[in-house]
Amino acid sequence: MPTDAPQPTIVLIRPQMGENVGAAARAMWNFGLDRMRIVAPRDGWPNPAAVAMASGAGRILDEAEVSTDVADGIADRTYVYATTARPRELTKPVFSPEAAMKDAAARIARGEKVAVMFGPERSGMENADIAHANAIITVPVNPEFPSLNLAQCVLLVGYEWRRAxxxxVDVVVQGQTVEPADQRDIEALARHYEDRLDDAGFFYPDHKADSMKVNLRNLWSRMPMTRADVQMLHGMLRQLLRGKT
Incomplete structure (x- = not known):
């Protein structure tokens, strides 16, 4: 059964190859999307090639709804986006993928039923298809090579949905020991190095010693260190000085 998570429905318009439908299903499931509709697939449905390509996302294909035309495929949706790389003469709002999925998230939160349509691989959707949509999603691709593979386009929209x-999480520190060092840790490290460097005559000449120590303290404070990093730096200095005193 589909998940209960509110989400847009992915509608593939006249897909031409089962492999691309399977790859699109895989791209959807990468980002937690599992509601697929297929409109007039060229090679019929079900398609063994799609199942082989789905690689773990076969459930999405099993539960996909199949329609004979665009109007039927989106009949119960309240807001529909059409993805296209080519400029169209139709007057509609044109969103970037990021802005579209933010808009979609807001609409779904209000109880609307949203769909995103993707056209056939060779030429994309016709204007007659796009006329059914409320808005257009255009990817800022290289104008000299604007064509995106179907699964690539689904993947991109899925990623932006996940972000929306x-x-x-934009930045995360991962590893076995990621507890950040606190100011007490940094102070102890700074004193350890300062004292040992002082013993070694590093802060020379005397009239520059204070500014050199300030710069050294500033270096430690700029470094986003974990407690494990601090312990390692203490150990490195102790090892370097072993047998020298």
Whole structure:
């Protein structure tokens, strides 16, 4: 069964190859999307090639809804985006993928039923298809090579959906020991190095010693160190000085 998570429905318009439908299903599931609709697939449905390509996302294909035309495929949706790389003469709002998925998230939160349409691989959707949509999503691609593979386009929209619903952390520190060093740790490290460097005559000449110590303290404070980093730096200095005193 589909997940209960509120999400847009992904609608593939006249897909031409089962492999691309399977790859699109895989891209959807990478980002937690599992509601696929397929409109007039060229090679019929179900398609064994799609299942082989889905690689773990076969459930999405099993539960995909199949329609004969665009109007039927989006009949119960309240707001529909059409993805296209080519400029269109139709007057509609044109969103970037990021802005579109933020808009979609807001609409879904209000109870609207949203769909995103993707056209056939060779030429994309026709204007007659896009006329059914409320808005257009255009990817800022290289104008000299604007064509995106179907699964690539689905993946891009899926990623932006994931970002829009707050499930992407921009920066995270990972590892076995990631507890950040506190100011007490940094102070002890700074004193350790300062004292040993002082013993070694590093702060020379005397009239520059204070500014050199300030610069050294500033270096430590700029470094985003973990407690493990601090312990390692203490150990490195002790090892270097072993047998020297």
């Amino acid at each position: 619903v707050g499930e992407v």
